[in-house]
Amino acid sequence: MSSKVKVLGFWYSPFVARVKMGLKMKGVEFEYVEENIRAKSQLLLESNPIHKKVPVLLHDGRPIAETMIILEYIDQTWEGPPILPRDPYQRAMARFWVNFIDEKCLNTMLKACWRTGEEQKKFKEEAIEALQILENEIKGKKYFGGDEISVVDHAGNFIAYWFPLISSGMELITEDKFPNIWRWSSDYCNHAFVKENLPPMEAMIPKFKRR
Template sequence: MGEEEVKLVGAWFSPYVHRVAWVLKLKGIRYEYVKEKINNKSSLLLDCNPVYKKIPVLVHHGKPIVESLFIIEFNDETWKHNPILSTHPYDRAMARFWALYIDQMLLESSKKVLYVEGEELKKEIKQVSEAMEVLEGMLKGKKFFGGEKIGFLDITFGWIAIWLGAIEEVAGFQLYDPRKYPLLHNWKNRFRELDEIKDSLFPKEKLVRFFQKYRHASTKATKCDNIAII
């Protein structure tokens, strides 16, 4: 494989950026990591993602690709070794369906838990536990969502390894009871222990401090108000 020009524009706290970094690592692709400041966005980010102005952005030979799930697919099609998605059309369609489900139901609701209250909070908590239930069921008889090996859904859901625990700590209550979801719990431990994953993880406390700062800033109606940090 020749030397390719690959850049990843991201920030340490973003679960979406980590997804892309995990795939690049699993495929052994060398890339330049460009750190982005989300409250003072660079012209590189604004040029590359003028529609959403969000990270991650992957720049491949000068061409930007945005949205983490699309970037993962792009990577899988560009570098075919260590495949992330199945080659079977049905399995691919199902993996895409569940990946969107994870983002829309679980990740979105888990994020909202940090800043909503009352009835809205109850609704988000209920949504998280319903999604957990579904995912627990999907792991029956499997090591990973992808089967024996880590795949698209493992990567998509991998943020639970640190982010969910930090959200719980900042919110002050438990969203995920390991006794209720033993298969998910074992999956999470297996995922965290993979060589390609464990090197990229950081202490949960770092994220807790970051969320606390963000929460404080957004209640003071600063610039952070309109920024989805996670």
């Protein structure tokens, strides 16, 4: 099986981490191929010619791109614990919250970190507004899927694990401002399966400091 399944990625990408966790949840053996962000391989360019980005899943030589599409493919192809809920309504809600995290939270949080002046202030306000919605959604629940980790939790891996490193003390998410997200972040990062499959923080620190 390992020779039939490949993942093209950057080891420090939260999106790649989602795909790798999805495969490991299903017990699928795979070959991981590390890409160079400054010199992307011909295999990557041929496998994802439109966006030219990772992650890409190769199954029997056939490429699948875009993180959520890959996760749905994994879920439908292999037996094992479900990645998305089986109930149609719950599945639709999971897709909604994954999209909300990617489009409303992740994008504005990154811009709040990397912009300056009035632009930074604007995106910080937008990020706080989006995070407040997420704060209300996780209230009273251990994970976004309830008692068990779901695809929505893995979509939020950037918020829980990557953002505290990238934000460099911005203190956008604090225990006082967002107690539910704060508690969820700790529970998620310390979950045995998640902790085992996150990239090592000590290795990411110099990479993001350079950026």
